[in-house]
Amino acid sequence: MNHFDKITEAPSKYRHLEQMSLQQVLQHMNGEDQTVPQAVASVLPQIEQLAEAALDCLLAGGRLFYIGAGTSGRLAVVDASECPPTFGVPPGLVVAIIAGGERAITQAVEGAEDDAAQGWSDLQAHNVSDKDFVIGIAASGTTPYVIGALQECRRRGIATGSITNNPGSPLTQEADFPIAVAVGPEFITGSTRLKSGTSQKLVLNMISTSVMIGLGRVEDNRMVHMQLTNEKLVDRGTKMLMERLQLADYEQAKALLIKWGSVKKAVENAGV
Structure with missing residues (x-):
């Protein structure tokens, strides 16, 4: 594994947060958040390449898989679960897999993200094949659960993408279509549910929405296939x-x- 600088673990540029006023905390967080869309804009070509490859797979009858752990896995679950009601597609078309299973959506499952073999096992439970497209999501880009899954996909000719926040990470090297959004150090050191998580949410929005438009699930600017659930x-x-x-x-x-x-x-x- 090549050495790389793990930006997501770099110290926050803000010190003594507990001594700040509430107003200062909010202002500084908001200032940091405003840099996220700029970081996403800088990788639009990579997002386009991934979305185009994913769309090709779905147009040919395949499915879109997200696989992640912790915050990244939860964001994947949110995006996948919103595709059926928004675009009227069947629940199995966009599938999110999170380390530790459904319980991990609401609580941490100890050690789940460290199991390099389990990610592939979880994909196999859905009968993943070379018709499908698999996106591994991990802010650090070092999560064994996600890396192991993508490695097995590559061995079996399954097209892959990745979303990380550390350029040059091991996960980006395992993906056919890597996206690395360098948002910089977090407001709280290492708390990747903040800017990193926000960037992942934005990128997932872009991928799923553009793919669904490509599948004909939107007409003009309207969700003409949305489910009438309320x-x-x-x-x-x-x-x-x-x-x-x-x-x-x-x-x-x-x-x-x-x-x-x-x-x-x-x-x-x-x-x-």
Whole structure:
């Protein structure tokens, strides 16, 4: 393993946080947070390459996997779980795997991220194949659970990407399409749920959203395939349908929407 500078563990440039006023803490955190989108902007070409490769796999009938531990795994779970309600895709199309399983979503599972063999085992439980695309996520880029999973994917010809916050990390070297967002030292030294986590959330948003647009799950700027899981979404869908079909009657549009289950299907079956 080549030596590299682990930026995510570098000391915070702020000292004696406990002596700061609440206003100072918030101002400094906000100032640091404002640097994150700039760091993401600097790796847009890498994000584009990864998203394009992932889209190719999905268009050919494959799936998108995220695999991570701790904060990175939880962010992966959030992104994957939001794809079905937002874009109307089946739950198995975007799959998030977190070290330690479902329990790790709400509490730390001791030692889970250190098991280099378990990541691949967890992928195998989903029958991962060379049709799929696997993205390993780890702020440090050194998490054995994630690295081991990507190594096994590479041996079996499964396309991989990675999202880290340490350029030159072992994880970036195992991925076909690495993304390393160098956000710099955290406000609290080593607390990668802060800027690192924010950058991962932004990148995951970009990947899943651009891929779903590429799959035809968005029309114009609307979520025409969104699931009608609550009254807010039914109302939004009804208004979208009124606009698309030029209907003046809210209740008529709502009845059509509920009958067909999505804006897309309601429009198609109205002959538009």
